[in-house]
Amino acid sequence: QVQLVESGGGVVQPGRSLRLSCAASGFTFSRFAMHWVRQAPGKGLEWVAVIAYDGSNKYYADSVKGRFTISRDNSKSTLYLQMNSLRAEDMAVYYCARGGEMATLGGDMDVWGHGTTVTVSS
Amino acid sequence: SYVLTQPPSMSVAPGKTARITCGGNNIGSKSVHWYQQKPGQAPVLVIYYDTDRPSGIPERFSGSNSGNTATLTISRVEAGDEADYYCQVWDNSSGHQVFGGGTKLTVL
Numbered sequence: 001q002v003q004l005v006e007s008g009g010g011v012v013q014p015g016r017s018l019r020l021s022c023a024a025s026g027f028t029f030s031r032f033a034m035h036w037v038r039q040a041p042g043k044g045l046e047w048v049a050v051i052a053y054d055g056s057n058k059y060y061a062d063s064v065k066g067r068f069t070i071s072r073d074n075s076k077s078t079l080y081l082q083m084n085s086l087r088a089e090d091m092a093v094y095y096c097a098r099g100g101e102m103a104t105l106g107g108d109m110d111v112w113g114h115g116t117t118v119t120v121s122s
Numbered sequence: 123s124y125v126l127t128q129p130p131s132m133s134v135a136p137g138k139t140a141r142i143t144c145g146g147n148n149i150g151s152k153s154v155h156w157y158q159q160k161p162g163q164a165p166v167l168v169i170y171y172d173t174d175r176p177s178g179i180p181e182r183f184s185g186s187n188s189g190n191t192a193t194l195t196i197s198r199v200e201a202g203d204e205a206d207y208y209c210q211v212w213d214n215s216s217g218h219q220v221f222g223g224g225t226k227l228t229v230l
Contacts, residue, residue, distance in 0.1 A: 035219065037165075037219075044206075044208065044221060044222075044223050044224040045157070045159075045165065045208050045210075045221045045224070046221065047210075047218060047219035047220065047221060050217075050219065057217075059216075059217035059218060061218065062123075095164055095165070097165075105212070105217065106212025106214065106219065107153065107155070107170075107171075107212060108155040108167055108170035108171065108210070109155070109157075109165075109167065109210075109219075110167045110170065110176060112164040112165055112166070113164065114164055115164055
């Protein structure tokens, strides 16, 4: 079945780095844009970043631009989020989500992972 | 940046109709998508491209979009519909997905 499984979350000190992964299965990963979306405790959904199906285009929320990097390895059907210079306000559950097919960057996000929790604390 | 505005909360009795609004400047010119999120769970897409329902989503869920307001309508509300609901659009000018603040639906 179509599935996304995130990993890599944990407890990290402010200013340190963490890399999240999202393993896809049950669909042709290389045909879809992929997103990261986060949710701080008790708050709403916040979009973080998107990467095109072939990695050619990437966009970031202003809150993470310059600190986070989204990437993908289509040969491994895996999405990544490299998070540097982490701040307290980055603490959240991070979800990966499937976006549009081929050239469509936007649109709906129809498949979501269960999320991985990032805690930023000294 | 583009802003989507939702009422923070609303309540409805079982069997009645819930209408959750999502306001945005000329939102009728954009495609709106809606997600349901229950406590401790990942979001689930319930309406895409304004009016379409993914397979497995009951017909009780419907959407509309015109002018400055998009609406998610849940007919014959059930206790299991109690959740947070988020609207979302793609802002082409910035290359960003944009979420509304979410509406907590309580079934009385």
